[in-house]
Amino acid sequence: MKKLSNLMDRIISRVNFNLRIFSIDVGDYLRGLVPENQLVKFYAFYGIWSNHPIHFHFSNSNLAGSCFLGRCKIDNSILYKCDIRGDELKVKGEVFHVDDKTLNVEEDEVIWIKDSLLVKTLVHNYSHNPEKLELFLIKNSASAPYANIHGSPIEGCFLEPFSTVDLTTLHDCRVGTYTYLQVGELSHIEVDAGWVWIRNKNLFDFNYNHPEDVLRKRYIAFVPGKGAMGMFMDFAEDRKMDFQRLYDVVNLESPIKEIPPGASINRYSVWKGKNHISRNVLVSQRAYLESSWLGEGANAQENCYISFSRLEGFNVTAHGATIIYATLGRKVFVGFNSFILGKADCPLTVGNESIIMPHTIIDLVEPVTIPGNHLVWGYIRRQADLEEHSMPLERLSKIKDQITIGRMRFRGSGDAFVEVFRQRIHHILEANGAFFDGETGRGHAQTGQTISFNIIQPYPTGEARGLYPTIDIEP
Known part of the structure; x- marks a missing residue:
């Protein structure tokens, strides 16, 4: 050597x-x-x-x-x-x-x-x-x-x-x-x-x-x-031993017998427990799915862990994100390497179209509910922590100069920030084939099948x- x-x-x-x-x-x-x-x-x-x-x-x-x-x-x-x-x-x-x-x-x-x-x-x-x-x-x-x-x-x-x-x-x-x-x-x-x-x-x-x-x-x-x-x-x-078989077996069978229309499960992903995926769902290589429900157009990108959770649809789970014991409404974005650790008796609930910023840590010691259309960041363990680690997107859109909330500092146009994020989320869903109608809107979930x-x-x-x-x- x-x-x-x-x-x-x-x-x-x-x-x-x-x-x-x-x-x-x-x-x-x-x-x-x-x-x-x-x-x-x-x-x-x-x-x-x-x-x-x-x-x-x-x-x-x-x-x-x-x-x-x-x-x-x-x-x-x-x-x-x-x-x-x-x-x-x-x-x-x-x-x-x-x-x-x-x-x-x-x-x-x-x-x-x-x-x-x-x-x-x-x-x-x-x-x-x-x-x-x-x-x-x-x-x-x-x-x-x-x-x-x-x-x-x-x-x-x-x-x-x-x-x-x-x-x-x-x-x-x-x-x-x-x-x-x-x-x-x-x-x-x-x-x-x-x-x-x-x-x-x-x-x-x-x-x-x-x-x-x-x-x-x-x-x-x-x-x-x-x-x-x-x-x-x-x-x-x-959990690394769950991936070991990917390198021991060349020809792997699909974890489910019938894959919904437009959906794709990468052969190099891990599938444990009883999972449900809907049409146009993308499960990428090295994604880890355990006893969870993924609605239409949702995706689990590389190095994601989704366990004991429900994603209602058109959800983006970016590279490296972890979601455990959570219910996410439609079009919820979970950013890169975010770590959401709920528990059976301390689950997380997130409303529609909220944005969980990259590298956010949500490690719960009590149940927490995040309303819809909120921006979330930082370090959250209790409901009270949302006061310094979240903001309604409508309020953020009205900021034109600067604001400081706890350890977060924002300067510039809040409206531009929200618009850029929404455009990027739409691009990710579009590129992944979340909107495929059988003829148009093909993306990774459809092309990845071949x-x-x-x-x-x-x-x-x-x-x-x-x-x-x-x-x-x-x-």
């Missing part, structure tokens, strides 16, 4: 060089995060479908347990149990709209991951950068477990556990544990753990910071030499053990 060890050293040295102004050695955090014997244990798989151009190239890389879809190129990288989703890559001939300008896409867009180490990370290409229309690049970067890279090309960055970069271009940045960024572009910045920061040019700026002592002591901490610790990691680790998977394995012995031979998959 000498070549694999050398590759790990090479990646760490490159990330360290890009982050040299911060005096950090990412090796202290990354070495041992994934034992080398795990990197040779799992196969990788590449999705083949007719809805998007295919091309998969990789060289001198390790892809253990990772899933790839769309045009992908992987060089000198280590990816462990990652999802690389290229189902919304731009295609040659498309017109890309930005502000009041249009740009022609000259060639099919590709995801290129170079000299990087990604661990249990979700990469989704829905890119926003008009300066690099045909290239979604991740270079000289590292990410720890359950990070999300969504529409965010990054170079020279370190993403700590459960962090999310969303529609943001990053250069030489360190993103703290359980931090969410959607700010357009950042360079040479360290963002502390537990921040939720959303900025849209000069229209608005929302930010909230979780109490550091609460976050580190109870939910998630990242310690050099010890890795990620806390309730979030324990929750995922307790994906087949190529299984790829590494060298089993010798100096190259754990590396995958250079391979090109083309039409």
Whole structure:
């Protein structure tokens, strides 16, 4: 495994060089995060479908347990149990709209991951950068477990556990544990753990910071030499064996005999107990569904956990979100890596069209009801906590300057903030095929039914053990 060890050293040295102004050695955090014997244990798989151009190239890389879809190129990288989703890559001939300008896409867009180490990370290409229309690049970067890279090309960055970069271009940045960024572009910045920061040019700026002592002591901490610790990691680790069969069996049967019209259950999802799904529901790979009810058009995206809950319909459960013992009305949005932990005697009820912000923690010690059309953020354990962690969308829409509520600060146009969120929720539902009528409105839930998977394995012995031979998959 000498070549694999050398590759790990090479990646760490490159990330360290890009982050040299911060005096950090990412090796202290990354070495041992994934034992080398795990990197040779799992196969990788590449999705083949007719809805998007295919091309998969990789060289001198390790892809253990990772899933790839769309045009992908992987060089000198280590990816462990990652999802690389290229189902919304731009295609040659498309017109890309930005502000009041249009740009022609000259060639099919590709995801290129170079000299990087990604661990249990979700990469989704829905890119926003008009300066690099045909290239979604991740270079000289590292990410720890359950990070999300969504529409965010990054170079020279370190993403700590459960962090999310969303529609943001990053250069030489360190993103703290359980931090969410959607700010357009950042360079040479360290963002502390537990921040939720959303900025849209000069229209608005929302930010909230979780109490550091609460976050580190109870939910998630990242310690050099010890890795990620806390309730979030324990929750995922307790359920990881449920995913083991996905790597032991090549041909998996559907968990239900009859799938409703327009619905899709990915073969690499986990299904436990008695579940119900309605038409146009999407259950993505590595989603975990247990004894729950999903109404029409609802979705469970990658790394989601939905247990003992009811989603009435057209619900968005974004990447990494957890929902347990909750009833969600129609069109409720639950953001990236949000953690909703109700209990049988302390359930959560959320009214129609409410928005639960990314990286919100709802860990209940009593029953809580959130009215419809509310924005929710932060840290909630009791009904009284909603006073400092929620606001009616109608009230938010009337804000024109700034407001501070507890640890949340908002500046700019509340009306623009609400409108942008509603448009994005509609786009997600539309892209996932929630509105499919049998003829029009096809999305991932419909096109995903026709994906087949190529299984790829590494060298089993010798100096190259754990590396995958250079391979090109083309039409």
